[in-house]
Amino acid sequence: MKTTLNDCRTLDAADPLRTLHNHFVLPDGVIYLDGNSLGVLPATAAARVAEVITEEWGQQLIRAWNSAGWFHLPQRLGDKIAPLVGAAPGEVVVTDSTSVNLYKVLSAALAIAAEDAPGKKTVVSERSNFPTDLYIAEGLCRERGYRLQLVEPDGIGPALHGDAALLMLTHVNYRTGAMHDMASLTAAAHAAGCLVVWDLAHSAGAVPVDLNGANADFAVGCGYKYLNGGPGAPAFVWVNPRHSDRFQQPLSGWWGHAAPFEFTPGYRPAPGITRYLCGTQPILSLAALECGLDVFGAAQSLGGMAALRKKSLALTDLFIALVEERCAGHGLALATPRDHAQRGSQVCLTRSEGAYAIVQALIARGVIGDFRAGDAAGHADILRFGFTPLYTGFEDVWHAVEHLKQVLENAEWQQPKFNQKHAVT
Numbered sequence: 001m002k003t004t005l006n007d008c009r010t011l012d013a014a015d016p017l018r019t020l021h022n023h024f025v026l027p028d029g030v031i032y033l034d035g036n037s038l039g040v041l042p043a044t045a046a047a048r049v050a051e052v053i054t055e056e057w058g059q060q061l062i063r064a065w066n067s068a069g070w071f072h073l074p075q076r077l078g079d080k081i082a083p084l085v086g087a088a089p090g091e092v093v094v095t096d097s098t099s100v101n102l103y104k105v106l107s108a109a110l111a112i113a114a115e116d117a118p119g120k121k122t123v124v125s126e127r128s129n130f131p132t133d134l135y136i137a138e139g140l141c142r143e144r145g146y147r148l149q150l151v152e153p154d155g156i157g158p159a160l161h162g163d164a165a166l167l168m169l170t171h172v173n174y175r176t177g178a179m180h181d182m183a184s185l186t187a188a189a190h191a192a193g194c195l196v197v198w199d200l201a202h203s204a205g206a207v208p209v210d211l212n213g214a215n216a217d218f219a220v221g222c223g224y225k226y227l228n229g230g231p232g233a234p235a236f237v238w239v240n241p242r243h244s245d246r247f248q249q250p251l252s253g254w255w256g257h258a259a260p261f262e263f264t265p266g267y268r269p270a271p272g273i274t275r276y277l278c279g280t281q282p283i284l285s286l287a288a289l290e291c292g293l294d295v296f297g298a299a300q301s302l303g304g305m306a307a308l309r310k311k312s313l314a315l316t317d318l319f320i321a322l323v324e325e326r327c328a329g330h331g332l333a334l335a336t337p338r339d340h341a342q343r344g345s346q347v348c349l350t351r352s353e354g355a356y357a358i359v360q361a362l363i364a365r366g367v368i369g370d371f372r373a374g375d376a377a378g379h380a381d382i383l384r385f386g387f388t389p390l391y392t393g394f395e396d397v398w399h400a401v402e403h404l405k406q407v408l409e410n411a412e413w414q415q416p417k418f419n420q421k422h423a424v425t
């Protein structure tokens with residue numbers, strides 16, 4: 001039996017997470033399916049950032065480092081992210097960007113590998129990993145005399161044997177939404193004498209993650225995607241406690257010093273995860289991110305990540321079913337795994353022609369997804385739709401697919417204005 005608009009409304013009425021929508025500000029007439037790229041504005045963020053500016057900065061001035069708790073924001077926010085990724089309090093800090101944090105953890109991981117498994121000279125990653133991850137790894141490999149080996153997903157297992165010192169993977173693929181089995185890949189890497197760095201950019205706040213349960217080594221993640229921290233929000237770092245005191249990260253700035261306010265000339269790393277800080281933090285951005293994280297606190301009493309995951313899968317299942325029912329015959333193919341265990345919180349479609357223009361035509365109709373270009377390695381152009389269970393409803397999914405159907409049926413995407421590329425896709 002085909003799904004109806006009424007079915008979607010019934011699902012919304014029965015959704016235990018429905019009220020979380022009220023924690024966000026969304027423009028009227030917009031169906032936002034890009035929370036995997038830039039999360040939406042938490043309802044408290046504008047007033048909170050204004051308060052930090054006028055009250056804390058304006059009135060407390062430099063005293064605010066202590067009186068307003070600015071100095072400990074990286075740890076305080078880290079503790080709010082920890083339960084979302086299976087980390088314990090004190091194991092996560094929020095700081096810098098994902099790219100910079102990757103540099104820090106890759107460097108620390110290579111130093112450990114060089115001691116524990118000397119002679120191994122390869123870093124393994126996935127060819128379709130997010131480019132910045134590959135660029136950072138490429139630069140570091142060049143600097144340290146390692147080789148970067150890029151493989152397809154089915155080549156990861158075989159690549160671990162032999163010369164691999166380090167496996168660097170993104171848990172949920174940014175293009176396809178395919179999710180790796182963190183526990184089994186980590187175990188396979190460890191069995192082969194190889195450390196693992198996980199990038200949680202498309203996982204944190206989107207799917208349950210259990211870093212300690214998987215006995216992972218290092219992880220980084222992004223603040224401005226599913227965590228709704230705002231444009232350029234600082235990212236986070238987790239290091240397994242068994243490694244955290246062992247090596248210093250390469251950006252040995254004073255915020256990672258054991259006693260920064262002793263102002264001694266020599267560097268002495270702070271114990272634990274604090275050594276992964278470098279310099280003075282962006283307080284306004286941290287304040288905005290905290291507003292995003294506090295919504296997850298509110299979600300806790302409604303079932304937390306388990307409930308969010310259940311709804312996310314129901315949303316992506318519904319989107320797939322509706323696209324297949326209502327847009328059949330228009331050349332769309334599914335690039336995201338159907339198997340729940342292998343799916344993140346997004347659905348990606350491919351089409352031999354017009355992927356970019358279809359996304360543009362949808363945006364003009366207020367349905368905001370995005371486009372990711374294919375590559376010479378044979379990955380197709382992708383229409384990408386992120387489903388954020390915190391604020392996306394089942395009726396939104398219905399309307400999004402209805403718009404997609406109309407864009408295809410009317411060949412609306414063929415209009416020249418939808419075929420001009422912008423700088424940010």
Ligand SMILES: *Cc1c(COP(=O)(O)O)cnc(C)c1O
Pocket residue numbers: 097098099100130132133170174199201202222235
């Ligand atoms: C979004 C994303 C990033 C972003 O890195 P920035 O340093 O914030 O620009 C990095 N890696 C992955 C896998 C991502 O999805």
